[in-house]
Structures are given as structure tokens and as C-alpha cells.
Amino acid sequence: MSARIQKLEMRGIVKRFPGVLSNDHVNIEVSAGEVLALLGENGAGKTTLMNILYGLYQADAGEILINGEPVQIDSPRMAIDCGIGMVHQHFMLVPTLTVSENVALGLPSEKGALLDLEPVSRRIVEIGATYGVSVNPDAYVWQLSVGEQQRVEIIKALYRGADLLVMDEPTAVLTPQEAQDLIVLLRTMVAQGRSVIIISHKLHEVMAVSDRVVVLRDGKKAGEVATGDTNPEELARMMVGRDARPFSREARQFDGDCVLCVEELCVNNNMGTPALRGISLGVHPGEILGIAGVSGNGQKEFAEAISGLRTVESGKVLLSGQEITHCTPKQIIDKGLGFIPEDRLHVGTIPSFQIWENLLLKDHAEKPFARGVLLSEKTIRAHSEKLVADYGIKTPDLETQTGKLSGGNIQRLILAREITRQPKVLVAAYPTRGLDIGAAEYVHEMLVQASREGMGVILISEELDEVQKLSDRIAVFFDGRIMQVLPVAQADEKTLGLLMAGLTPDNQATAG
Secondary structure (H helix, E strand, O other): OOOOOOEEEEEEEEEEEOOEEEEEEEEEEEEOOOEEEEEOOOOOOHHHHHHHHOOOOOOOEEEEEEOOEEEOOOOHHHHHHOOEEEEOOOOOOOOOOEHHHHHHOOOOEOEEOEOOOHHHHHHHHHHHHHHOOOOOOOOEHHHOOHHHHHHHHHHHHHHOOOOEEEEEOOOOOOOHHHHHHHHHHHHHHHHOOOEEEEEEOOHHHHHHHOOEEEEEEOOEEEEEEEHHHOOHHHHHHHHHOOOOOOOOOOOOOOOOOOOEEEEEEEEEOOOOOEEEEEEEEEEOOOOEEEEEOOOOOOHHHHHHHHOOOOOOOEEEEEEOOEEOOOOOHHHHHHOOEEEEOOOOOOOOOOOOOEHHHHHOOOOOOOOOOEEOOEEOHHHHHHHHHHHHHHOOOOOOOOOOEHHHOOHHHHHHHHHHHHHHOOOOEEEEEOOOOOOOHHHHHHHHHHHHHHHHOOOEEEEEOOOHHHHHHHOOEEEEEEOOEEEEEEEHHHOOHHHHHHHHOOEOOOOOEOOO
16 A cells, blocks of 8 residues: 655744744755654754644644645644654653553554553554564563664654654664664664654664755755665765764873672563673772763663662662662762653653743752741752753743753753852763763763763763773673773773673673
8 A cells, every 4th residue: 555645845934933934945855765863953843843744733934745745734634644753752651551551542442442552552562563563562661772662653653644744853772782782673664665754863774764955954954865875974064064073081090998889789671571790890080981881781780779779689789888789869869860852852851841840940049049938049059050051941931931941051051050050070971962062072071071070970871882981991881790891091992892792892791
């Protein structure tokens, strides 16, 4: 069966928000059997444009055409009826429901008022077999990895008959292996006559999967080019309007006591099985300790355990010589730990809170921001305005809801809050995940500056070049254990790759 959408066009799209022109007369088109990449920095207007296509926003000017006919898409329901599906960067799933229940949510049941999940489960299995996105229909979403949750979102769209699939930063939360699997899936969809629009800022991803690239900058269309006729350097220049700044940093050696020490740490995951199996590790004042590993090998649980967000089964965590193993998150914060979490939107911030509220999230009850039970509004505003200016947070005003900011600006907000508190140790979990070139450069500079000011920095990342570029030493996690801790000079890509796969550098599998 041929796709209903043979060609989709967006013409002269304009979208304004208070103080921001998000889309400025943007034109794009995509045909069946094609992957179009929408490339640009955070805040360039990519997601806004696609939210208009999906009916979440209404354009102030412009039109949408399907197969040459104008259509009015005023809701996601209308977009789905037109054959448009969208997988958002922050997944729209209910964690406490099963995969089948999430897929069936909002759809009529064959049994009327009674929920009948059997045909839904069968169809999920069929879609999984066709496209190579198999997932257990009876599993609860909270039990799934991030990559599996993304598969559920794709299955949801295909189940509803999507001919055009929009994917917002599709590999931002995936391991390299999952990203490769996704590229294969998208190519399978395109081969069957569907079309795909990818919102991205990752140049290698765009080069690997797309047929054409449209670049947005500051809400305007900065360029359009066939992928085969361009290269990453040209795309980067179109994105940011300049060449990328080279970044270099000399690794250092540290002696003396560690500011944070972890001794024989054992922690369970959400399923109740061991996630950390006797981890011992330390970071010195002013040192950047990189933690490398494929997602799911204990890095998330490590960050949560030392920040008080996960129960420690056994072992110790010491901060400046004081044990914090079973302290509350607030007690650990007060003792000098800063935390940039993996989930910047829901763990790092409260999306419905305003900018100033999130900037003061950890200090709102402290002097000089509060006098007893009363907030000092003048002091708070001056402090917040300074942080917004110093850290380049793009926002119309301090009263804007944080969830309406781009990913890069939310990360700048978290960095501003955490670094200005001058913690003794800063834990940065995947700090540049989902960020564009310029935003990632900025995060790197801030982490290095924090280390120069004497903070111990623990950098958790799956991006090997990031870990190698920033770290003084690198610890490699595999199956809840530390394979090896290496000075960065000894941590070449081949060695790290072997260790991440559970192999020693002499290519022999390790025991246990």
C-alpha cells in the first residue's frame, strides 16, 4: 500500500512567542521515501516548526500542504489522521502502564467500553517483526531502557498509521549501538515508502541517515543542501555562522587526599538486581574524573547513589572525609555536592516552575534570598538576572516556565545554579547529551573552569571524544564494576572500546 503522504510542504511559516520570533518565514518540503534532516543549534526553531506540523502549536502565518492540497492541522489528533506521527525528545509515555496500554491509550477498543489488549499486543509484535523494533508488549514502561522506550514511541506512531515520522533529537538518549539500530530502522521505513524528518544538531548523524539537510539559524532558513553534496564542516558553518572553536586542555596528575571517595559501593537498579558490584573510586580537588561506559552498566546508579537519590546496599561514600552514605539529598547538597543529572528536564529542574524559581531551587530558604518565611524578591531578581546574563540563558523573562526553554538553555540554567553554589564536587551526568555544537562547547568550558577553581568534577559520558578531551583520568564501567582507571594519555579509543565491552586491553575477557 502506497503512503498517503507523497509530498508535504510547509510554506512561509511564522511563529512568535513573547519576545521571540521562533520561526521567520520558513519553507521546507519532504517527499515519500526521503529522510530530511532539520539541523540547527538549540533554540534555532527546529522543534517549534515541527510542533506546528504536529498540531501542538498554530502558526501565525504560512500554510501546510499535503500532496499539493492545503490542510489545517489544529491538533495532534488531526496530524495523526493526516498520517503524521511524532516522537518527541522527551517521551510522552505513562511509566506505570504497560507497552500495550500506552499504545492503546486514546484509541477506541474493539470491545467498546471494555479494554481489549490482545489485538494491540499482536499488532505490536507484527510491527516489531516488520521493522526490527521488537519490545515486550506486557512490560511496564518504567522497566524499559531509554532506547526501548523510544521504540515504544515509534511503534505507537506506526500503529496509528504514520506515513511521515518526525523524530526530535532521536539519538540524544541512545547508546552508539542503539543509534545504529535506529538508523537501520529509519532506512527500512523509507524503503517502504514512508518519509522521515529528523530534528538534529549531530553532524555525523545527519550525514549518516539523511538525503537532504535544511539548516535553521535564529528562526530563519540558513541553507538547504543534498547530504551527498556537503560535509560536516560546511554544515557546522551554516549552523553556527562560524567555524567551531578548537578545544584543548592539558591533563594533570593529582596527589594527596581525594575530596570524594567511594569504597566498595554496592547498589541495586530499579529491578532490584545489582547495578554496582563493589565500586571503589576517588576524585581529587581540581581533577576531572571521566567515567566511560555503554549505557546501563551502572553509571546512572553511581551518580544517584552518591547524590542521595538511590539507596546504598553496602559500602561507603565520603565527601571531604565525612560519610554521606545514607544522608538525604538535602544533607549531601549542604555538605558540598553539586549535581547535573542525566534528565535535565524532570530531575534537574521543575518544568512548570519559572526561571528564577529553578535558579533558586536549592537556596530559596537560605540567606540572603529569604528572611524567615519571606522571600527577598529584590535580591532574588538581581541574582537571577545576573546568572541569566553570565551564563547566556536565552529567555524572554525570568517568569518564563523552564520547560519552554530549549535543551541547551535548560542545561545552562542548571550549570548556573550548580556552579555558582561552589560545591566541593560537581557530578555531571551526560552534560552535553542533546546539545548542539555551541552549547556543548560552553558546557565543556564551564566544567574546565570549575575544575580550575578547585572543584572535583566527575564527568559521566558515553561520548568517548568528550571524556578524552576533558578528563585527567578515565574510569571505565562494565557490568557494575570498574574495568580500569587510566590516565587520559593511556586511554586511546581502542583501549577504551575494549574495556567498555568487558575486555582487557590484551583482548582477553575478564572473569566475573
